[in-house]
Amino acid sequence: MALQIRMFSLLLTYVKCFSENSYYFENHKYCDDLSPYYGDINLDSITGVWYGVEKIPHSKGEYKIEHTRDCFYIDIKELYIEPTPPTPYPPLTNSPYVNRQFGLPEHYRVRHFVLEWHEGLWRDDYHIKVNTSHKGFWPTDVPSRSVDNMYRFFGGVIQVLKVANNHLVLNFCMRLPNSQLFSVVLSRNENQLTGEDLASIHNVFTMKHLSTSALKRVCDNSASSLTVSYLVFLMLSSLLLRSRT
Template identity: 85%
Template sequence: MAYNLMLFSLTVGLVAGYSENGYYFENHKYCDDLSPYYGEINLDSISGVWYGVEKIPHLKGEYKIEHTKDCFYIDIKELYIEPTPPTPYPPLTNSPYVNRQFGLPEPYRVRHFVLEWHEGLWRDDYHIKVNTSHKGFWQTDLPNRSVEDMYRFFGGVIQVLKVANNHLVLNFCMRLPHSQLYSVVLSRNENQLTAEDLASIHNVFTMKHLSTSALKRVCENSAASISAPYIVFVSLCFILWRSRG
C-alpha cells in the first residue's frame, strides 16, 4: 500500500511537472536552457523583419573571422494563439492554468509563430511555439505536412539571448536532422549596429560560455571591403588630376 502510494505520488508529480513546463521539458535532454535573457521580451515587438549581421557557430578551435557579402534576413510572423486547456487535476478540472505571479487565470498560454529564414533564393521555415510563461524559449514545432516534408524542418529550440530596440540575438540548438549549435546577431535595420553594440553582444556569449572563436560577418558591402592601398591609389590619382587642371 505504501509502495503504491509513493508510486502514485511520483507519477502525479511527474505529470504535474510536465504540464507546467512540458513545452520544453523534453528538449532539456539535448539543449540547455540559457535563461535569464537580456532585455524585455515582447513577442509583438519581436515580430517582423530582422537583418543578419553575424553568424557564430559555437565551435572551439582556432580564432577566425570570416567576411562575406552573402546576406540573410528573418521574418517572424504569428500564426495563431492556442487557448490554454483546462487543468486535469481536481478541484481545478474546469479552470485554466493560473499565472502564479498574479494569481490570475491565463486564457491563452501558447502562441504559434513561423520564423522565415531568407538567404538569396533559398528560404526555410521554422515553426515554433512559445509558452508565454517562458517567452525566450521557443520550441520548434512540426507543420501540418506529410512525414517526408516534416523531416526537412529540424527539431530543437531557438532561444532569445538578447533583445533591444535595434538588435536581436538568437541561439539555435538543433538535433534533427543533424546536430547544430549556433547563434545569429540581427539588426532591425540594415547596417545599423555599431562596434559598441557588437562588443556588448559578444559579452553575452562569454557569460553563457558559448565559444566565439569562429565568427562569420555577413552582408559586408563592397565599400567596406575596399583595401586601404586601393583608397590611397585613388586619392593620389584624384590629386594629380586636379593639379593638372
C-alpha cells in the same frame, strides 16, 4: 467542501507543474536552457523582419573572422494561439492558466509562430511554439508539410539570448537533421548596429560560456574592398616576381 476545493486546487497545480517540467525536459535532453535572457521579451513586438548582422558557430578552434557580402533576414509571424484547456476538476472548470510570476490570469498558454529564414533565393521555415510562462525558450514543432519536406525539419530549440529595440540575438540548438549550435545577431533595420553594440552583445556570449572563436559578419560591404585589396596585392606580387626574372 472547502477541503475538497483545496485538494482539487493542489492537484491541479501539481498536474500543471508536471506537464510544464515534462514539456521542457523533452527538449533539455539535447539543448541546455540558456535563461535568464536579457531584455523584456514581448512576443508581440518581437514579430516582424530582422536583418542578419553576424552568424557565430559555437565551435572551438582557430580564431577567425569572416566577412561576406551574402545577406539573410528572418521574418517572425504568429500562426495561432492555443487557448488554455479547461480543467476537468469542478469547481475549477474553465479556470484560466495562472501566471505564477505575477499571480494574474493568463488567457492563453501556448502561442505558435513560424520563423522564416530568407537567404538569397533560399528560404526555410522553423515552426516554433512558445509557452507564455517561458517566453525565451522556443521548441520547434512538427510542420504541417508533406513527408518529403519534413526531412528538412529543424529538430531542436531556438532561444532568445538578448532582445532590445534595435537588435535581437537568437541561439539555434539543432539536433535534427544534423547537430549544430550557433547564434545569430540581428538588427531591426539594415546597417543599424555599431561596434559598441556588437561588443556589448558579444559579452552575452561570454557570460553564457558560448565560444566566439569563429565569427561570420554578413551583408558586409567591406568584404568587397578586402577582396579587391587582396587581388591588387596578388597582382603587385606577380609583377614583382616577373621583374626579378
